[in-house]
Amino acid sequence: xxxxxxxxxxxPVSLGTRFLGADEGFSLIEIIVAMFVLAGLTLALAPALIAxxxxxxxxxxxxxxTHQLSSQMDLARLQTxxxxxxxxxxxxxxxxxxxxxxTAGNGVTLQTIKQLGACPAxxxxxxxLTVSIKRLDTNATVVNATSLIYLQSAN
Numbered sequence: 292x293x294x295x296x297x298x299x300x301x302x303p304v305s306l307g308t309r310f311l312g313a314d315e316g317f318s319l320i321e322i323i324v325a326m327f328v329l330a331g332l333t334l335a336l337a338p339a340l341i342a343x344x345x346x347x348x349x350x351x352x353x354x355x356x357t358h359q360l361s362s363q364m365d366l367a368r369l370q371t372x373x374x375x376x377x378x379x380x381x382x383x384x385x386x387x388x389x390x391x392x393x394t395a396g397n398g399v400t401l402q403t404i405k406q407l408g409a410c411p412a413x414x415x416x417x418x419x420l421t422v423s424i425k426r427l428d429t430n431a432t433v434v435n436a437t438s439l440i441y442l443q444s445a446n
Contacts (some may be wrong), residue, residue, distance in 0.1 A: 295315075301390035314437065326422075327369065341442060346410045350435060352401070352426070355401060356401050356424035356434045357424075358436050359385075360422050360436055362402060363422045364383065364436060364438055365404075367381075367420050367422075367438070368440070372440075372444075373443065373444050373445065374442050374446075375445065376442055377418060377420075378410070381405045381407035381420065385403040399426055399427075399428060400426070400427040400428065401426070401433065402425050403422065403423075403424055404422070404423045404424075404425065405420065405421075406420070406421040406423070411442065413444060414443060414445065415441065415442060415443050415444075416441075417439040417440060417441055417442065418439070419437055419438070419439055419440075420438050420439075420440050421435060421436070421437035422435065422437075439440065
């Protein structure tokens with residue numbers, strides 16, 4: 292059987308090192324147009340990227356403040372269930388931080404403020420405790436929470 296080899300005439304034909312009928316790459320104008328399209332897409336997406344970076348920084352501040360607030364609420368619950376013990380704890384600065392301050396991940400200084408309500412007239416009873424975390428650079432409250440602390444006695 293005689294097999295015939297067929298050739299695709301629509302494709303490039305080799306003549307030495309040159310191809311006839313083939314695209315030899317992109318033209319300079321096509322490359323410049325592609326660069327302008329990519330630059331336009333980059334400029335269009337830049338505001339979203341910047342907004343995302345700002346939101347990430349804000350989220351880091353809120354996460355640090357929320358962690359600090361949660362730690363303080365846990366410490367309040369660990370105090371002896373007397374009005375005197377909770378009052379002494381509430382009047383102390385935040386442990387392990389000079390002046391009750393902690394620095395968030397991006398250099399924002401946060402301050403912890405504890406406010407204890409009046410002790411109850413009869414026992415057992417509850418006393419409201421509000422813990423607020425504020426930014427010192429803007430003086431804005433980042434997070435705050437109020438909880439009732441159970442007290443068994445005055446002393």
